Amino acid sequence: MSEDFxxxxxxxxxxxxxxxxxFLKRRGKRVTQQRRLIVEQVYSHHDHFxxxxxxxxxxxxxxQRKVSRPTVYRTLGELVEAGLLRKxxxxxxxxxxxxxxxxxxxxxxxxxxxxxxxxxxxxIEQLRDAVARRHDFQVHGHRMFVTxxxxxxxRVQQEG
Amino acid sequence: MSEDFxxxxxxxxxxxxxxxxxFLKRRGKRVTQQRRLIVEQVYSHHDHFxxxxxxxxxxxxxxQRKVSRPTVYRTLGELVEAGLLRKxxxxxxxxxxxxxxxxxxxxxxxxxxxxxxxxxxxxIEQLRDAVARRHDFQVHGHRMFVTxxxxxxxRVQQEG
DNA sequence: CTACTTGCAAATCATTTGCAGATGA
DNA sequence: TCATCTGCAAATGATTTGCAAGTAG
Numbered sequence: 001m002s003e004d005f006x007x008x009x010x011x012x013x014x015x016x017x018x019x020x021x022x023f024l025k026r027r028g029k030r031v032t033q034q035r036r037l038i039v040e041q042v043y044s045h046h047d048h049f050x051x052x053x054x055x056x057x058x059x060x061x062x063x064q065r066k067v068s069r070p071t072v073y074r075t076l077g078e079l080v081e082a083g084l085l086r087k088x089x090x091x092x093x094x095x096x097x098x099x100x101x102x103x104x105x106x107x108x109x110x111x112x113x114x115x116x117x118x119x120x121x122x123x124i125e126q127l128r129d130a131v132a133r134r135h136d137f138q139v140h141g142h143r144m145f146v147t148x149x150x151x152x153x154x155r156v157q158q159e160g
Numbered sequence: 161m162s163e164d165f166x167x168x169x170x171x172x173x174x175x176x177x178x179x180x181x182x183f184l185k186r187r188g189k190r191v192t193q194q195r196r197l198i199v200e201q202v203y204s205h206h207d208h209f210x211x212x213x214x215x216x217x218x219x220x221x222x223x224q225r226k227v228s229r230p231t232v233y234r235t236l237g238e239l240v241e242a243g244l245l246r247k248x249x250x251x252x253x254x255x256x257x258x259x260x261x262x263x264x265x266x267x268x269x270x271x272x273x274x275x276x277x278x279x280x281x282x283x284i285e286q287l288r289d290a291v292a293r294r295h296d297f298q299v300h301g302h303r304m305f306v307t308x309x310x311x312x313x314x315r316v317q318q319e320g
Numbered sequence: 321c322t323a324c325t326t327g328c329a330a331a332t333c334a335t336t337t338g339c340a341g342a343t344g345a
Numbered sequence: 346t347c348a349t350c351t352g353c354a355a356a357t358g359a360t361t362t363g364c365a366a367g368t369a370g
Contacts, residue, residue: 067326068326070360111300124284127284140308154236158169211334211335226350227352228351339354
């Protein structure tokens, strides 16, 4: 169920659940059963997911009335505020990914199979900063999507 | 405000309305009064806009029953398909910009005043292509947003 | 205790769709 | 002519909210 990340042997960061608890306390919010369950599910895989996928993984708990749909949405928002998740919009639906204990990255987005391939380029960041400087713009971050077709889909396409 | 790109004095492309007409014909679709009106409004300014803004500019025509809300949405979709508009999603709303007779670009997005500053970097594209090659990924295009605070807002912030 | 939370059902809100009448080629 | 459009009203679908009852600290 949860053999999460193989972190470097020296743990430099607290577990997400702890980070979240800390965030909640700082905000005068409470560590509830449902927030615990949701964070556990969210961090049980390193995947991109949307609210619906998360909810379907929580089906059983929802059936047992341990968690509800609105609470999932509410908690996802808090996890983003806490800096534990990154949110992006793909084809109208909100997609989330881990944003803690995981390196910054951008995505190659395959328009055939909708898969996301992660990459990182320090050079692109440098160019970004140069452009920003030129515009006297203070950078907080960026988001980049490269759209196209992945190797697998191109292969399938040729065969078909 | 934005005197970004100075377009070449020699027009190398047909007017958007003509391009659209061509696109429609190719698809067995018709050049109607409302499609004409919408394209005219869309190309009367070089701005970023969302459906609501466009509709509010068309208020008068809507009051006169010359155009309706659903038709605006339908036509926006066709303009995107035709390659005349680029669509992006910002804070949950769809934002459009001209994508014809205008150079490709990315954006600096000021989170304080929500303004978009356009920029282009051939070097970033080269790095993008290099990354894609490394992943055996066929690039169709990309989208990049640099978030932060623009010069004007930083100035205001300091004064305040 | 009691302020923060939750689940439920209902509300939003931008966008989309079914359909009967209107219209462009 | 007649297939394509349009406006209208109603439907959608993901997300949000009001509120009374539940629970963490």
